Amino acid sequence: MPRRSRRYASHKAHDLAQTYDDHVERVYGFFGYRVGTRADAEDLTQVTFEHVLKAWASFDERRAPVEAWIFSIARNVLVDYYRRERTAARYDTSEDRDVGAPILVQPGPENDLGLSPELAAALEDLSAREREVIALRFAGDLSGPEIADLLDLTLANVQQIASRGLRKLRLSLEHPAAYAANGPSPSVPSTASARRTLPKPT
Secondary structure, X not given: OOHHHHHHHHHHHHHHHHHHHHHHHHHHHHHHOOOOOHHHHXXXXXXXXXXXXXXXXXXXXXXXXXXXXXXXXXXXXXXXXXXXXXXXXXXOOOOOOOOOOOOOOOOOHHHOOOOOHHHHHHHHOOOHHHHHHHHHXXXXXXXXXXXXXXXXXXXXXXXXXXXXXXXXXXXXXXXXXXXXXXXXXXXXXXXXXXXXXXXXXX
């Protein structure tokens, strides 16, 4: 192999390793907000980076930022996961690839995703799109414009969905009985305070 080609291959390998280190926890967090068990989140994270590895040589950062590219792969991996579960008569993903709430499982140490039981229950009350935006924003740590590009939505739409989802979460976490009885209320405190209290999977 020519010296220049060896240097390029070494540079790409270094970039891939750094990209993995920079994004693996964010991708795992995204799956942690979407699926029912730690094992599933770990498996889906592994599958995502297997796809990243296979496609890394063809990745062109001029076409898309690496974060958007990786999370588009993660979303496709999640869609495939839900399709398999639907085949097993456990879940349905028929609405325009808009992946939804996790499959419910019995709690136990092996299923602990690092989410409090209250937050896990509150997330289940969100719509599919709200949960996806919340997962990308707070677990995946994507910005509003990045989410808008990834989901092919306007920034205003993303902000509206995130705000509505945060209001629901805050009300459900602070007043679970009232939320169960009445649903979301316009009197919920600001989304900024909800954002500060929203934990990520560990």
